[in-house]
Amino acid sequence: MSVSTEELARPGVGGGLAEVFRTRFLLKLLVRKELKVRYRGSVLGLLWSYVKPGVQFIVFYIALGVFLGLENSPRNPNGLPNYAIYLFSGIVLINFFTEALGNASRSIVHNGGLIKKIYLPRELFPVASVWVSAVHFFPQLVILVAACVFAGWHPSVFQLAAAVGGFAIVGLLATGLGLLFGAVNVYFRDSENFVDMLLMVATWASPVMYAWTMVADKLGQFWFTVYQFNPITVGVESFHFAFWLPTTDGSTPLPPNLLQFWMPVALLVSAGVLLVGQATFRRLEGRFAQEL
């Protein structure tokens, strides 16, 4: 006879993200499942994670760097030196954000069959989406580092730490927004379309393709400050600082106060978004099972 000594407890009341940490074994399996299933039946398999950003990079580099003249050359002295690396270091981060948020926003509806039948911490699904994207980010990072080394990369420990910080900022932001839009998507399927639009804007609302100085020149001080409140802008700039700057002669200036002021601000903004996302998620999750 097994008599439980535990207290009576209310089922279905989750502990939020802390609960995800407690069920990390399940999180690991969900991530592994996604990775296994993603490229099933394809010949190239995981190689697609290299091929897709590679092609994207070539297209952007030719269109923007060569045709629109962002690359520095003898005929174009105002261009950016090593534009290829400048571009790619931003693209990998934006790709991570796009994939993470896009999949996280769809994750609850996508896993509706399970959520309707079995209770488990539902935060697992958006978190797993972000995690999977982080795994896909890794091969791109390898390519980026290889290109950097080829271009004479000599980073300092401090610069590498900045890249880790930038990645954390973007990861937190994607998780927070993913929880928010993933939960809202259960009630209004408009949410995922809104996210698609947001992601399109996000690519251009941070200095991925162009230099921040162009924005500062056109917008003026006030609007440029607003522009910098976007955590992705700070994330991308930190990647430029870590990967692109050490391959140049270092004469191109960073946005003022990037590390001392804007990095902490971006971390706070991302953490704030995460809190709001988590709070919204917990308010809405009680009715997931009946709305899906």
Added chain:
Amino acid sequence: MPTAIEVKNINKQFVLRHTRSIKEAIVWLVKGRKGDLSEKFHALHDVSLEIDQGEAVALLGFNGSGKSTLLKHISGVMVPDSGTVRTRGRVAGLIEVGAGFHHDLSGRDNVYLNGAILGMTEEQINERFDSIVEFAEIGKFIDTEVKFYSSGMYLRLAFSVAVHTDPEVFLVDEILAVGDEPFQKKCIEKIQELAAEGKTLVVVSHDLDLVSRICDRGILLERGNITFDGPIEQAVATLRA
């Protein structure tokens, strides 16, 4: 015996939403909220019940009477609009077995994934893995992707994972009709064995003969209300009348 499940005055209303886009909601607001945007449906009406540890209880009623909804409240999938549900110990469901299965993964991966979904730890799954495979009679197919399984194999494996989760409270929803005759018998024997071990069982089934064999208490639901709660024979007789 201490209480395993305590349900106190729970109410549940479902909103039968007619619209699912912001556009339609705005049009409705602009038109001066004409017509009902949503229609409500009372699925559970002030339901209270207590189930002691070691009891085997059947929830009976016709389709749409609220049995599965009640079960979902006990498992925590749904939260009541008012009232409280409390449970003691780990609750696991044999609810639509295979809900957590993924077609493109092998049987082995699915055992781990589904086991973890049902709340098992890594060590527990490792320890019970052989027993799970043996009970499911899957044998060498364990490393084959489950999409190549026959429907019987699929259900056997899913059921096997579920019965190996070893929770304090077992919720069983309409899954006793799995597999062929011999396996069905094996499942029923397993469930009876669990009941004999003193596990709490809550069974939803339309197979009245079967539930009378497994359970000793029957609760009758009708349109979200409890209309009878007592010995299983009487409950079945009332439903059949």
